[in-house]
Amino acid sequence: MVRHRALTLLLVAAVVVPAQASDAYRIGMSVAITGPAAGIYAPAFDAYKVYFKRINDAGGINGHPVEIMFEDDRGEPSRAAANAKKFSEGVILIVNASISPTYKPLMTEADAEKIPLLFGGGVCPREAFPPAHPLIFCSTSFGAQWDSRFAVPFIKAHAGSKAKVGFVAQNIPVSQAEMEFAEKLAREQGLETLPVIVVPGGSADFTPFAAKLKDAGADWVLSWAPWPLEIGVFEALGRIGWTGRYVTYAHQPAQDDLARLKSPNLFAFGGNAMFTEGLPIHKEIEGAVKGQTSHPPHYLVEGWVSAMVLEQALRKCGWPCSKDKLAQTLATVSVDTRGLRGGPIEWTAENHYRQRAYYKVYRWDTGQRAVVPVGGWTKLDVK
């Protein structure tokens, strides 16, 4: 009898989704927990887990717990599609933290079922920028076009107009397009530019690409790509004795690598304050995730910010909160990031990226022997 019950249970579990807790906010999250991109996205999984466990332990939101279905997509579109189907039964929001090939299946499902979709960790899709798609939101710190609008003037301010600037992209469309945009921007601002160098992500050795940059005589190099490539090319340049300056987007591992390389020539700019600043919110995150994650606390910041946005949206949405209502609520959030970013994340019906983008630059200071900010936050209006 017992054996039969166990067997039936297994069968039922295989066919039917786990019983729906009708009194909880149900969220689906598709994350690259494993697979080649997991190093970047798996921390978002831990961030969400810790963040909402804290909230649920404290009584939930509006008296209701938040229940998150975590599904691994390995960065593969097929798995993301299956996850989306799984989510379509009763979740009020889908969160994505994965590489861009997983976006399309989720967007298709979100569109068909009218479920809002929040990108919290991966690059922001075009649909989140004004004019925004009503269902697509993005809290990730980096976004195409705006990042270069900050980085190119930064280079110009530090290099003067005589510098020769090189550009490094990875062979993924978003990175390539961004560097071509930056190259155009730099030319318009009177800088001397070199053609964009596109590097395959799986390269064993970045040295040949670095040699090409060095031989072309680049004084400054700008790179906007996944972190392994950004830092890989910089290190390859260092190995062949290049002494120019390198500006790159500060993804989550940036602060470790700035401290590891101790190079005064490496500038990392980004939307998140580095944990080296030791703000109260940083201490709070470090305390909260202690023992709960196998990643360093600062890797969790993208996921954490996105969870903050979600928390506020759910609070404002009240109870019961349908997917339509949540989509409308998301378009009105204004989240105080408490120093994690340079300013609040504010969304409107038109703009699901942010009203203002904030950037800060960090580098290794040889005198202080520490990673320090170069100046304060710079603000750009996103139109």
Added chain:
Amino acid sequence: MQAVAGVVVLASLYVLLGVGYVLVYRASRVLNLAQGDLMMVGGYALFAAVTTVSASPLIAVPLALAVGAAAGVVVYALLMRPMAGHPVFAAVLVTVSLGILLRVAVVLVYTDQARYPLPAMDLGNPPVRLPGGAAVSTLDALTVISAAALLAGLLAFLRLSRLGIRMRAAAERPLLAAQRGIDFHALFALSWALASFAGALAGVLYASNVRLDPSLGILGLKAFAVALVGGLDSLGGLVAGALIVATVEVLTIRHVNPLLSDVSPFLCLLAMLLVRPWGLWGTREELERV
């Protein structure tokens, strides 16, 4: 000049990786698709040794290499020996699953995050200036030296030592060798140990020079194009194969299309398969044997 230096360094890395394919292939006609993952495990063994045993490279590096060699023996005993008598393709597939298992084991312990053993050993990697305005890193130079030393050592071992001669005999005519009382399994285990040792050496150097993450194994696939171009059963051909593939790769990056460089080893492989399928120095009859 920088390009030439780049070719030599890249070719050395390919040689270190390719040695593993050739040794295992000679012994058992199996293509070890987990060679790249064995390399990755070698890198992680170094990282583990540095962080848990001793930060001194004099202790950590030999330890990592020993772990690498031991891993080869374990793999042979647990996975490859039971596959004797099965179709070769099945054995190749077993190495594929071995690669998956190794990756999972590493991810479970160290997650997917990138690791850097070199700073943990408190060592730097300063550039070495070469004539002609070129420069390579210290570890690049070490990679070249290690590849040369490993090849020279292996050739001497196979030519001169009794064990090496037995290995060649077993590879050339398994039946005859067995009838002369050569212990096959010991020799095969030795081949695996040497292959895995070479992989670990590549892993230790690459991890120190560049970085360490669980997807390093992909490099192995490129090196395997190298082994085929040189001839799957020829150590000498490996050097030529590595130089050809590395030259084509660096030239495509510089003068054709950087994106093409990713597939250029496979284009070399295809070209070789069309012209001379057994590779530059490979044995011609190999084709019939597999």
Added chain:
Amino acid sequence: MAHGSGYFKTTYEADMALVDTRLRRLTLAALVVLLAALPRVASPFSLELVTQTALAAVGALALNVLTGLAGQISLGHAGFLCAGAFTVGILVESVKAPPLVTLPAAALVGALLGTLVGVPSLRLKGLYLALGTLAMHFVVLYAASEYQARWGFNTGVSVPAPTIAGIRFRSGLQWYYVLVAFAALTTLLSVNLTRSRVGRAWMAIRDREIAAASLGIAVARYKLLAFVASSVVTALAGAVWAYYRSFVSVEAFSFFVTIEFIAMIVIGGMGSTLGALLGASFVTLLPYGIDAVVGALAPGGAAPYWLFPLKFGAFGLLMALFLLFEPLGLVGIWRRARTWIVLWPLRYAPLRSAR
């Protein structure tokens, strides 16, 4: 085919019939009814799983024809899929071609690619051939990524829902029927190929090429045919994938996909149609099965991090275990079970051992 029962076929019709016993007819009818009725009871998610399995089955059957029947090892399966999918993607994106154009075009591309890879197979054997197909995989992927990067499709090339004969295929239910039918057709094709002259020629080549040639089998022609047949079906599967997923992207066709397909036919049982079907179901459903078990054991959804790599590891481990301990695959287990049931309570068939 009646096992050890002493009944033998006495007419050609009986020998050629696809379903020969009443039990088989009943099983088949039950299967058809089950598949037709499933959408009424199953959740959209389980339906999606069955649909995915059906698509995987098409790919596995195609690979089984090439590797299992004809004995030609291919590591380029994902490349063929990619070629088919991108044919659709490019044609739809550039000239808005309808499915009646794109599907034959994908089949044609598959045939060309199959010939291209098949020709070296006349010279190369075993591992060398496998390497050639592997190289082909990377070249196809490179071409596709060039296209994707050049035109700036970050999240892949969009493929809108296809319209055939006035019906727009977009709901999960429609795709369920389409893909199950596709899988059923491929199964029928595969079964008929296996028991026809072509299939026998392939098996002869697989078992001993020289012997096959001396029996008068045109080895070169049949080898090429195996490549073309397999790659046409695979490219079609890729094309349907593109429509079903409504986008194509290079990342969906990594080398790991090839490994998965190989695992399907290995775990299922090389050379057997039933094996390919079982293997496709097993490999596709395994991760979800582990999910379900863990979900049942630890409700609440907060699955620990280590579970996810482990799920990936389970795939590798099972593949290794099958190769080591059950080279005949799931179908081997099935056959043993069947024999055991037929013979019960005896343990051996006395006649068979005497033969």
